[in-house]
Amino acid sequence: MPEQGSAVVPGISRSLRVQSGMSFADFERLVRASREDALRDTLARHRHAIQVKNEQTAIRNLERIFSATLKISNEKGFQAMSIRDLSKETGLSTGALYSYFSGKDELLTMLQQQERDLVQRILLERIGEHSDPTERLRTAIRIHLYLSEAMQPWFYFSYMEAKNLSSSERKKAVSSELYTEEIFADILRNGQKSGVFKKRDPLLTAGIIKAILQDWYLKRSKFARRQVSVNKYADFAIAFVEAFCREHSGAY
Amino acid sequence: MPEQGSAVVPGISRSLRVQSGMSFADFERLVRASREDALRDTLARHRHAIQVKNEQTAIRNLERIFSATLKISNEKGFQAMSIRDLSKETGLSTGALYSYFSGKDELLTMLQQQERDLVQRILLERIGEHSDPTERLRTAIRIHLYLSEAMQPWFYFSYMEAKNLSSSERKKAVSSELYTEEIFADILRNGQKSGVFKKRDPLLTAGIIKAILQDWYLKRSKFARRQVSVNKYADFAIAFVEAFCREHSGAY
DNA sequence: GTCTATATACGGATAGAC
DNA sequence: GTCTATCCGTATATAGAC
Numbered sequence: 001m002p003e004q005g006s007a008v009v010p011g012i013s014r015s016l017r018v019q020s021g022m023s024f025a026d027f028e029r030l031v032r033a034s035r036e037d038a039l040r041d042t043l044a045r046h047r048h049a050i051q052v053k054n055e056q057t058a059i060r061n062l063e064r065i066f067s068a069t070l071k072i073s074n075e076k077g078f079q080a081m082s083i084r085d086l087s088k089e090t091g092l093s094t095g096a097l098y099s100y101f102s103g104k105d106e107l108l109t110m111l112q113q114q115e116r117d118l119v120q121r122i123l124l125e126r127i128g129e130h131s132d133p134t135e136r137l138r139t140a141i142r143i144h145l146y147l148s149e150a151m152q153p154w155f156y157f158s159y160m161e162a163k164n165l166s167s168s169e170r171k172k173a174v175s176s177e178l179y180t181e182e183i184f185a186d187i188l189r190n191g192q193k194s195g196v197f198k199k200r201d202p203l204l205t206a207g208i209i210k211a212i213l214q215d216w217y218l219k220r221s222k223f224a225r226r227q228v229s230v231n232k233y234a235d236f237a238i239a240f241v242e243a244f245c246r247e248h249s250g251a252y
Numbered sequence: 253m254p255e256q257g258s259a260v261v262p263g264i265s266r267s268l269r270v271q272s273g274m275s276f277a278d279f280e281r282l283v284r285a286s287r288e289d290a291l292r293d294t295l296a297r298h299r300h301a302i303q304v305k306n307e308q309t310a311i312r313n314l315e316r317i318f319s320a321t322l323k324i325s326n327e328k329g330f331q332a333m334s335i336r337d338l339s340k341e342t343g344l345s346t347g348a349l350y351s352y353f354s355g356k357d358e359l360l361t362m363l364q365q366q367e368r369d370l371v372q373r374i375l376l377e378r379i380g381e382h383s384d385p386t387e388r389l390r391t392a393i394r395i396h397l398y399l400s401e402a403m404q405p406w407f408y409f410s411y412m413e414a415k416n417l418s419s420s421e422r423k424k425a426v427s428s429e430l431y432t433e434e435i436f437a438d439i440l441r442n443g444q445k446s447g448v449f450k451k452r453d454p455l456l457t458a459g460i461i462k463a464i465l466q467d468w469y470l471k472r473s474k475f476a477r478r479q480v481s482v483n484k485y486a487d488f489a490i491a492f493v494e495a496f497c498r499e500h501s502g503a504y
Numbered sequence: 505g506t507c508t509a510t511a512t513a514c515g516g517a518t519a520g521a522c
Numbered sequence: 523g524t525c526t527a528t529c530c531g532t533a534t535a536t537a538g539a540c
Contacts, residue, residue: 052523061523077416080331082515096524098517160412164329203478204488207471208464215463226455236456244495304505334533348506350535
């Protein structure tokens, strides 16, 4: 697949993608593998409550339940998803479903905890391998886009259902949001200190970067329709942000 | 109130705001007045269905019903808002409520039609008074921010509840979204033709501008906490966008 | 115009059969 | 492990009093 982005923003593309260490296809594989571990962790964490003893079965059905929950909720909202809806989509009866969770609340908590931990784990693995501020900024942007692309249904769900979470879950979601913003603000502050970046309000800038990243997973169908790939969007986002932040970015 | 923005992004502030024609305070008054007309229109449009004959009463209660709907829905979602909730918040009994609308669906349709028309009317009034691309871009950004600030509850509601709209309502919402994007893309294309703007993908750029504008009304409480005013955010957003689009924008 | 009382339906959750 | 049948609470919408 040719990278349409290069024509629009010359100077940023192939080389950078290699430096960020991993193609999107590789990244997707990594996420898939990590999710299997995450499911096992979830099962272990709820061993006392989950009545199904066979691990194979339990994991297979948990996986089905989670992905059905995301699918239905992203169409009509978590509140509006009935247990009967979930039963239809998973092929399990309502009775059977209740041997995996005690109620919708717990289902939501389990799902959120698993996916949030998964995101954190992958982020920590992939960020922080560069010390140069420019590279750190580019990598952070690309990795976040890759991550939200590979886990799009959950990112969308998490954003749209934030207000329906229990207060403790909502707190965790908010602090994870602010943490992301701080990562970008820190990169910007360091770059400003070393003179690579222009003096711009780091928090406001980080906020706008986050808005640009969020647009990617919130408007997925629009980008699909326009045939914008995640790499093209990443190139574009990086160019947009660097035009504002980077000293001498007009050079290329 | 001192404009904190000027320190961060020198060169863009007071003069521009005057050129855009109207302070935010003026703008809020305009919206308030226009909404009264809009309520009268709504009443006229549903005269056959609304059983309350006294216009004063009908308008007063419609207004209460709409603002209560936004308030409750923005806390727990429209689906989760019960008629009993609405009854408590408006002070009207459930029976009385049903003499203003035939069901939640119709309530939603009435509210959406009224506020969407209001937005369109005000946008058309305020945009298009400049011919210079730079001024048009600045004005469009600031007006959109003013509008979403003055009508924040509805903008937030409309974004979050998009998936609950009936298919015809959803279509209208989507096309209105794309229309906004086209306004920005057009400004960018014209500026590129006349050489004021750099050659950048107009649609992708317009999409990112819209993402930046949406962040303002979606993350309202964050900005309130950080004491970022709408004018400060507008200055910052304009500087951010111009760094990417505008030829010689590094000058100031 | 607005209220209270109520019919009707739907969703969450459980019991007990297989 | 999973299913069917069912209890019970809550929500929408309406009827009829004031």
